[in-house]
Amino acid sequence: MTAIAYHGIVDAESQREVMEALLRGAAGLDVECTHPIVSVEEVSLEGAGPRSLSYRLLSRPYGLLAAKVYRRPPPVDREWLLLRFLAASSLPLVPRPLCRASLEGRTYMVVHEYVEGVPAATLFIEAAKQSLKTGVATVPSEAGALGVAVAAIHSALASCRESWCMPEEPTEAMVERWMSRLAIRASMIEDLARGLPADEARIVYDAASALRQLHQREWRGLLGGVAMQTHGDLHLYQVLVSRSGRIVVTDFEGEPSRQPAGAMEKEHPERDLAALLRSLDYASVLAAQALGGRTVESAIETARGELRGWVEASYRIVEASYVDTLSRAGLPGEVSRERLAFWLVERASYEIVYELKYRTGYHLIPATALLEALEGGLDWLAR
Structure with a gap:
């Protein structure tokens, strides 16, 4: 109309x-x-x-x-x-x-x-900028509340008994569908990379190759845990913080370019945590870019060198409050390192397809994450 x-x-x-x-x-x-x-x-x-x-x-x-x-x-x-x-x-x-x-x-x-509030992304980017200035990891006080909010949403969804949202044990068919996303998106990335400047195209093609190799890994832990409905696109711009400090999670329609995944596919709850961790990576790069007026590529280099500790510290606070909240509710609160690592790879594969499809200029952020994942960049999760 x-x-x-x-x-x-x-x-x-x-x-x-x-x-x-x-x-x-x-x-x-x-x-x-x-x-x-x-x-x-x-x-x-x-x-x-x-x-x-x-x-x-x-x-x-x-x-x-x-x-x-x-x-x-x-x-x-x-x-x-x-x-x-x-x-x-x-x-x-x-x-x-x-x-x-x-x-x-x-x-x-x-x-x-209608919820009036500041996107959590704004608060985290400002904290990352402060960390760059001082050299000390400054984590927003809202990080703990964010973990509590995600745990509360997952706890509520875990109680659903309708067929579309009832939690269930992951099956081999589910795992096969999840895994297939990596291979399919590797081809999508190569197709979408055409027309990029030569130096960027090389990085993106290398990321597609890394994704294919990650697809070949044995992700045995995917058959564990529980498959359920989650937020589905939980980045920091989907979270609002009101003046009173109320945390509100918005926009449950899922990812805009979710292909080949279906809108109502059930997934591990670790997927929402992976999306938040990936969003923290973006926040670190955007902070570096804002402070120095850098290109995306140089901002990534700065963020990796000076804000990696900030990303890890911020995520650990989110996860700790998430686990504690679920445990207090009498629910299993353990976060599987292997499942988290897989969903970080899967989320980055979605991100690079999205960034290339809409030509946002930020495709090198998830491309770098995929290259690092292949080279042991997720090992810190086990520490």
């Missing part, structure tokens, strides 16, 4: 009257609300991603709300399912869902509580 505005073509949902009409079932939409919205007073576009548009609504009677409109309605609305389940578990760590609008059985729009 589009409409013509004075400044050009805009999405129709950005008009107050259109948004209000859609929430009342216009254009053949089937609207389901846990808390009915009386009216929409204002609408503003907040962000546009590969799969969806995000709007901020001023509504009655709930004040500020967030609306996510899908460019192409997904076959399964992962976000609505997870938010509904977690809200029913009385978990204050996720936005409260209010309405879903569907078109021909597929979700077109989801409306939930």
Whole structure:
């Protein structure tokens, strides 16, 4: 749906009257609300991603709300399912869902509580910059709370007894599908590397080769643990910290370029921890780049030389609070080093495909991580 505005073509949902009409079932939409919205007073576009548009609504009677409109309605609305389940578990760590609008059985729009806060990424990048200046690893105080939040979400999801989210023992078929992602993405990386500058292309092709070799390893630990629904794309920009210090985890729709993985595939909970650790790696590079005005390649070199200890220290605090929270709840809190290492490789393989596909300029960050993984760069996890 589009409409013509004075400044050009805009999405129709950005008009107050259109948004209000859609929430009342216009254009053949089937609207389901846990808390009915009386009216929409204002609408503003907040962000546009590969799969969806995000709007901020001023509504009655709930004040500020967030609306996510899908460019192409997904076959399964992962976000609505997870938010509904977690809200029913009385978990204050996720936005409260209010309405879903569907078109021909597929979700077109989801409306939930609007959370005002600072992305955790901002806090961690600032801490990394401070660490670079002083030479002392400065970890944000929110690191422990982040581990607690992830543990609480995993604990709630582990209690699910519906087929789409009930935890189960990993099977050989599951492991085969997880492993196949590495080989498939290696080919995708090589295809997407075409057109890169020669020096960058060489690094990316080497990363694809490293991924193939990592695929050949025997990851025997993948048959252990539990497979369950997780957040699915848990990086530091998906976590908001409010003025009161409340941690809120957002955006449960999963990774934008998840292929060949399915949206509802169950995975080890270590995958969310791996995504956070990979996000800390990004934060270290972005901090180095911001301080020195460096290229991505030189920022990676600085981060590896001066912020590796900061990344490790930050992650250890997150993991320690995660394990402690699960243990206090009477749940197994052990984090498997082998499973964590595998999901770090898998996540980096996703990241490099994403960065190359959308030409963000950050493909060398996950490429470097894959090369390091092959050369023993994950050995510190066992210490």
